[in-house]
Amino acid sequence: MQLPRYDHYTDDSKTVFEFISEGPKGCIRKLVEYTYAGVGEIYNLGFGDITESNKEVDDVIVSNNGDMAKVLATVAASIDEFTENYPFAAVFAVGSSQSRTRLYRIGINRHLHEIRDKFVIFGHCKVNFWEEFEKGKDYQAFFISRKENKQELWLQLQVLNRMNQTEE
Amino acid sequence: MIIKDMSHLKGKVHFPKKLARAREILAPLIALEKEGRSITPPDSNS
Numbered sequence: 001m002q003l004p005r006y007d008h009y010t011d012d013s014k015t016v017f018e019f020i021s022e023g024p025k026g027c028i029r030k031l032v033e034y035t036y037a038g039v040g041e042i043y044n045l046g047f048g049d050i051t052e053s054n055k056e057v058d059d060v061i062v063s064n065n066g067d068m069a070k071v072l073a074t075v076a077a078s079i080d081e082f083t084e085n086y087p088f089a090a091v092f093a094v095g096s097s098q099s100r101t102r103l104y105r106i107g108i109n110r111h112l113h114e115i116r117d118k119f120v121i122f123g124h125c126k127v128n129f130w131e132e133f134e135k136g137k138d139y140q141a142f143f144i145s146r147k148e149n150k151q152e153l154w155l156q157l158q159v160l161n162r163m164n165q166t167e168e
Numbered sequence: 169m170i171i172k173d174m175s176h177l178k179g180k181v182h183f184p185k186k187l188a189r190a191r192e193i194l195a196p197l198i199a200l201e202k203e204g205r206s207i208t209p210p211d212s213n214s
Contacts, residue, residue: 046183
């Protein structure tokens, strides 16, 4: 199933993606950025609006442009394209607020079956523990990677879980 | 996928707070890697 999504642009690095949301609030430029997180093959997913000055990106603003599903589908398409070019990458995603993280979670829940055709998803529980994403559960952050990387990523997250347990 | 010049976006992290949050959660792994230790546990079967 291919959800409606916006045409989007990227550059040679395939780490930045831009598209334009269209709705009752007008045309809003959106940016998706994958930034190396400083360890392993982990990249952070950044997502927000490009301000009118073109110089700043706002990831807190609520656009209310009536196209949330299409916007999220476009972000998901960027994950697909990014991981096509960085096949070992694990993408870390967290919302800029609790409500935005909840939106991500709802989007994942709704399309979990299709997502799992190609990807594996892990969720970070409130109790500082990583586990494979379970439908309906509450998570604070997510990891998504090509399913071929499942074993490797899970081993790393187990190390993280053990270290977090030791610290507590 | 349409390729275009996006050099105006280069050289800057646009979501520093999210990156900081990621690094905070991943801090134990980052510390391990800095120590030069493998972040993948050895296979117990080998």
